[in-house]
Amino acid sequence: MTDKTPALRLENIVKTFPGVRALDGVSFEVLPGEVHALMGENGAGKSTLMKVLGGIHQPNEGRILVGEEPVVMANPLDAKAKGIVFIHQELSLAEELTVAENIYLGELPRKSFGRVDWKTLHARTDEILAQLKVGFDARTVVGTLSIANQQMVEIARALTVDAKAVIFDEPTASLTDAEKVVLFEVIEDLKRQGVGIIYISHRMEEIFRITDRISVLRDGQYRGTLVTAETDEDEVTQLMIGRSLDLSRNESHAELGDVAVEVRGLSCGDLYRDVSFEIRRGEVVGFYGLVGAGRTEIAETLFGLREPSFGQILLDGEEVRLHSPADAIARGISLVPEDRKGQGLVLGMNCRDNMTLPQVDDLKAGPFVAEGAEVAIFDQYRDRLDIRTPGWRQLVGNLSGGNQQKIVIGKWLSMHPTLLIVDEPTRGIDVGSKSEIHKLVRDLAAQGYAVMVISSEMPEVLHVSDRIVAMYHGELIRSFTSDEVTEDNLIQAISGIRPDEKAA
Structure with a gap:
């Protein structure tokens, strides 16, 4: 495997934000026909590295190579044009449009005078959907689909281009067991076609089921690469967090x-x-x-x-x-919902306001909310639950998944359920x-x-x-x-x- 030219390689990538060195000389590669896991705790740098690869962020140092050619990813469309396809955990679909329109958005087949070739569009889409063994067709409006089926539409997008590398970010988070089997079959098909797969997941059973190698980031630094068949969960965990x-x-x-x-x-x-x-x-x-x-x-x-x-x-x-x-x-009775981002939090609000949201009326001093009482509640549960945030003013959307979950739990514990x-x-x-x-x-x-x-x-x-x-x-x-x-x-x-x- 190692004698192949990598389908994609990132060399010594450095990315800094004001006061933060998010990536510190990270190198990573995926070979043609390989499923390569990228693992690390929330905040380890995985998302930042993928955003650099996808043209959302420009690196301060380092370079990206597709095959043997150094490239610059100016933006996400540029990355796609170079054969880098992303399957995002967060859905990015237009719910009012059909499945076919979503899959070929910006690339609709045309007839004379710029008219959309609907027959070709639907035929191409149904051919892709047949590979995924889904129960809907090209004309289905995306907003009528379940979250799991919307995720399958995201995956279908990857099958429309001549991909060099496909990045799957927590692809099974919303899928049933049967849908996961289909997804893994799709990944096997992509492998056979020589496509490199980057697989980001926190689910160890999936990592050990479908990947060939595992690379680990911790605190924005590359910590090593392991051959999946030659390691175990404990070794991967030790590499990720420094302890068993x-x-x-x-x-x-x-x-x-x-x-x-x-x-x-x-x-x-x-x-x-x-x-x-x-x-x-x-x-x-x-x-x-x-x-x-x-x-x-x-x-x-x-x-x-x-x-x-x-x-x-x-x-x-x-x-x-x-x-x-x-x-x-x-x-x-309090409920920490399955979808913490969609149902448990207001991502554009700060930590304090999220934590005290259910009891705002009880914290009023006259017509205004008593800010001191809100801050006191936040401070109490930040310490009690070990919520890692610079302070209550931090937007919840900027926290790691684990800390977001603790904010939701703290919100309800403060109600003494x-x-x-x-x-x-x-x-x-x-x-x-x-x-x-x-x-x-x-x-x-x-x-x-x-x-x-x-x-x-x-x-x-x-x-x-x-x-x-x-x-x-x-x-x-x-x-x-x-x-x-x-x-x-x-x-x-x-x-x-x-x-x-x-x-x-």
Whole structure:
């Protein structure tokens, strides 16, 4: 592999911003037909390096080579023209346009007098969509698609050009397991065509499944490259954060308090049916299942976003009716949503204002908000949660994923909830921050909070949960204690196999 001329090479890239040296002499290469992982904690420099490659930032020092030719990436269109294609984690689609118009935006095939050749456009698009095995066609309006299918439209863009290198940035964050399989097949096809793949992900299982080599950045510096088949998660983690992580199963036996929340026979149309469970103070209950199992919909019902069709919700033994998030918040229920950027934060606001947003009315002194009280709340939870930011004036959009998640958690902890619901707590977060969030969840339980954790990652639910609820197609199949759960019986449960059926 190493005797090939790299499809793409970055040499000694330096990028500085006022007061910050974001990249300090970073070198990186990807070979033709190779999947090369780029890893590092949030803030390690991965995004800055890719923005230099994509022409968004110009490097202060260093050079970029495509094949053996030194190039200057003046802007993103220039990068695309040179065969560098980006599949962004953050969707960049025009929702009012069709799939075909989005895929060929700026490059629509034309007939005489500049008219769009719709027949050719749709035929080309449907040919690409067939490779991706999706259930929509060229004429579908993008805004009507799910987030996962919109991500597939982003991926389809990469198949329209003669790419030298394709950069995938957290491509599976919104995909189902079936869609991930299709994505990995597409990557294999690109490999066979000699395209170099740069794969950015925090998901170790994906890295070890599809990559050939792994390069690591830390604090804006290149830390080394490992051959995937010759390394393991611990070595990669050590290179990323300088220490090992405790990813063992939770085997603690915490002292549990009274039942904080009880759900009896709860149903919501076709989303979930006859679900019953309870969560005690001091307990973390993990909800595990495949996409569409009904976990998030239950959380949304508890937070007043959905009206149940049947069943009861009891808080401290008293039945409650929750018609809105305001009702849930008033009753002591808080939700850290799966989409922290779209639903949990206002990215253009500062850290203080995000953290105190739900209680602005309670912090008023006359017609104005008491700034001192807001700053005091922010300072308290910045210290308590170890939120790394220069100060409360920092825009939340400029924080790393892990620190953004801590801002959302701090916002709700400052409301002193009875039940804290955390949906996909570490999605898009690096392994170091993931470990901190896991510790935080366990610490909150130790302080007497009732915590409901929804996760699609088995190691995560095994690591943080005292009990695990397994769901399948809207049904609660089985509940496990940390002592009795195994990977095998958990997988069987989320596949719809009940204990009596297994015995039969």
